[in-house]
Amino acid sequence: MTDFTVFQREISRLLPHIKFYFNEPMAKHTSFRIGGAVEVMAMPENADQLADILKVSKLLDTKPAILGAGTNVLAPDEGMKGLVVCLKDALDAISQVDETHIRVSAGVSMTKAAVFAANLGLSGLEFAHGIPGSVGGGVYMNAGAYGGEIKDVCVSVDVMTFDGVLHTYTSEEMGFSYRHSRLEDEPGIVVSAVFSLTEKPSEEIRAYMQELAAKRKASQPLDKPSAGSAFKRPVGGYAAALIDGAGLKGYQVGGAAISEKHAGFAVNLGGATAEDVKNLLAQVSDIVFERSGIRLEPEVRIW
């Protein structure tokens, strides 16, 4: 018989209507395919369930970690105590609000949101097609690509506090800047976002999305587990160019390496640990700093 921890027993007793996953490997939920088991994982089906989970977590003195699609997270090898709330595929509603606005729940993938908009003949989310994260994760860190970012199209965001209270923030109140929003300084959970788009023929939108997909395929190591760009764009340069310039393509620590195809990506060659990735990022940052005087900071969120 399995021995449950006190936390596992209590949370399932207090929330019998919610399905929990015990000792769930984080490696199954992160695009790096790295990370030990979390004590409890929850995938709420709607905002009410999310609020229930948050209230009970508070009662049990636990602050949950929030996971979207896990495409920008490096989870610890030793696993995690407590609760991870995974919103990917959980909060999954998407709807048209009026002619030019759509509302998208946090768990919807950025690609699905872009395709939904394209099918309605609404332009503005093309950049998000191909970013493998969820809308919640994208809003949290103002994801962007090919000249577009969430900030350009987002008009408002419904955010739940860790007390289970909902607030609506305007785009200005979200404090978006390069790969940043207010939620990094003032914790809260994206429940849904409203995007303002412009009318355009669907075929034109799709053609542009296909062009961007081809660019990604040609330049990025999409066949290997990664978390996308390993470093933020530094002031005064591009991370990939600085890393390439330092001769670090293929540079390897354990099972983690700088991609041969795109120097901005750290990839898992198979069996990489979180320690390997952290050491790789630290060593690459040091070597680039010695050579250029520019300090690279990780873009991937290290848990």
Ligand SMILES: Cc1cc2nc3c(=O)[nH]c(=O)nc-3n(C[C@H](O)[C@H](O)[C@H](O)COP(=O)(O)OP(=O)(O)OC[C@H]3O[C@@H](n4cnc5c(N)ncnc54)[C@H](O)[C@@H]3O)c2cc1C
């Ligand atoms: C192959 C590849 C290509 C990529 N290309 C790009 C790119 O072009 N542009 C780009 O910007 N990124 C890119 N990324 C990185 C990643 O997809 C984005 O950062 C994405 O926005 C992360 O979303 P996620 O749902 O996976 O977030 P996660 O990785 O699950 O989480 C990232 C952070 O967001 C927080 N978070 C997640 N959901 C919520 C929520 N609902 N409320 C509050 N906080 C939340 C988490 O706590 C965590 O701190 C790429 C990644 C890969 C693997």
